[in-house]
Amino acid sequence: MKNFFILLAMKLLYLALKILGKNGGNFLGKIAYDWNPNIFQYFKINCPIIAVTATNGKTMTNNAIGHVFKIAGKKVISNIEGNNMETGILSTILKHCTLTGKVRADFVVFEVDESYVPVIFKDLRLDTLVILNFFRDQLDRNGEVETLILRLHTFLKNYTGNLVLNNDDPNVARLGQSNPQNPNVYYFSVEAYDYATHEMKEAGEGKFCPFCNTRIEYEYYQYSHIGKFQCPNCNYGNNEIYKLATNINLKNRTFSILDDTYQIQTSSIYTIYNFVAVISCVSLYSIQTEIIQKALSNFSLNNGRLEELTINNIPTILNLAKNPTGANVSLRILNEDEAKKELLFVLNDNLADGLDVSWIWDINFDELNNITRIITAGKRAYDMAIRIKTAGYPINNIQSYLDLRSSSRNSLSNQCQKIRHCKLYCFTTN
Template structure:
């Protein structure tokens, strides 16, 4: 049991035992170069002390911040951490991206001492959208950032509406002092925020009509009113179903964002990273951070691995753009097609972390990538599925682009680099496990 931020003596022994064993496991795994030890220590410690998550999270002095959503969790979390650390705060963070329960516990233990005492001001934990409802009660977060909800790994998670209802029911049980930072441009998230009558809710979103898409893309999930089910009227769409909307039937409409996005620069490239910037900035302001401090952090921000990360390989520039679901891949394709760089490597895997159902690639607007021309190389466990999708993107793709299928990833990367002129950048669009494989080939280091 925790009283205030202090653990009662009778709980200290078991907690200390769990943490010390977990730290020993971490040391062993890393010493043997078996990975980052971002999940296993939590799994072991949890067996010893099942209350590990509340015992650790309730020691965080200023509270735990949860970042949840389908896309953007890692980048938003990392930027918010940068902001807080610039203010001198000590922050625990699951920086490896291990966002299931064992990963959350491992991250907290990383910042604890051998007896389980945690001396940090904040903990920023990115949380998988499916487990958010399960961790709210034990963590009792100070602030929750609700980024977006898109279709992602339907074989594991189910539909967007199901997840949003579970989120709303769980968040509604939290204390009134809990702060919710919600995406106004996502109808499902915006409606969720509007239904929370007890908690403090603030919104972020874009006010940039010049960035509207020409039409609503194929990969949309929530273009119907979450209140009455009527089709929403969109003034404009930024990406997928996110934009400015109203319901002509019941009057449901988008909340006005707290921050005027047109006045803000963004971290990294891509419109989706403008959302990540605004989410982190809004959260930081809710925590009392000055706007000037937040703005100062933007030019110095370094991306997490695979999220618009840039590497120099044998004198050539490589940019890795994680592409793990229809919406995210459409946005990375937008980044590629808006550039003048014409060589792209797509790597599609179907492992557990990716989702074993790869039918989502047929919801991706690959036509834009194929019709612009250039060289496309495909690889990964499902290389031929991706190649087929690209073939169907143009009746005669050989007339517009060169398509190369190379199952072996090392050879695929070598081929892509060979086809990339010295003055251009090679874009690599991998799914999650493919991104880990790509980075291992490029850097010689595993991330697990």
């Protein structure tokens, strides 16, 4: 009865919010969770629940999975705005359930913060869990990566649903062995792309085998510690691959799986991994290849994650990065582009994404290709400028502004418009 009243109150509150033209974010979930932390038990969701977790790429992968299902004509409920902790997930469910807690849909798809998977799915039956990668991220909130992986490992010990894992991340692939009784483990992998290397170019985790502590050997690195690896001692990493992406062509924005070619809207190795995860996941629900191809060919996020836009006739790429790997992936895209470019790097230390900005020292600024000027901006603009200068970039080509508005005006006018074909890359933290 208590839950019924909580739901009734939340429904009325949501109605009031809607009248005020507000969506509420995770507000409803926050109140309901404070009222009853076991409220997840009350919901009756009679369709498959799919969750995506990772350090980077959750939002894109989650939204692309939902998009494919929608193109296939399915009814999907999803937290597409990215509220991915327990209160955010709860808000999404509250907005879509009946007063008796019933949720009617064909699929429920959630992106979930890595540390909240065990909390949320203690009481909700999870059908498929997709895990993309683990990197160091916001140390002040998440703690060490290893603690996070062990927490998921404990959760997965009794899990028998589908588990879709990135076989090219040693931190992720190991979770396929958390429950040896689970026959539903699916690994995906991506063949080496043109800029793959034999050495790790950026800081990364997972240098040692989690099972026998031997140093892991890599055939190639795609970015950070993501790549084809194997333990020379116990063969860890040598899994049967469910979906393997081949013929990676970032220029044409295409890749293949067996004989099927997929056209996508982005040109980053990092997003290819997200899309292979999407294909692996939706294939488990018998979605036809033609539908997936069609859906991915017109999928774009437009929320500041590798968003492409034109500002004052200048091609601009906007990307949000919250950790070294995210920033390094952004720099890779920039370096793989031979055109002359300017870089606007905005660094803040707002509460939402961490007060500690020491992670910028793990960004690889050593090899910057054809960057004519770098503008740093935001509350920590000077920290960023020092970091870039230390990497050897000429100080005379760096400008810093604490005020974001004056920085973007400067980067978009003056020099940038004088250089033909100059592109602007804007990287922001929050």
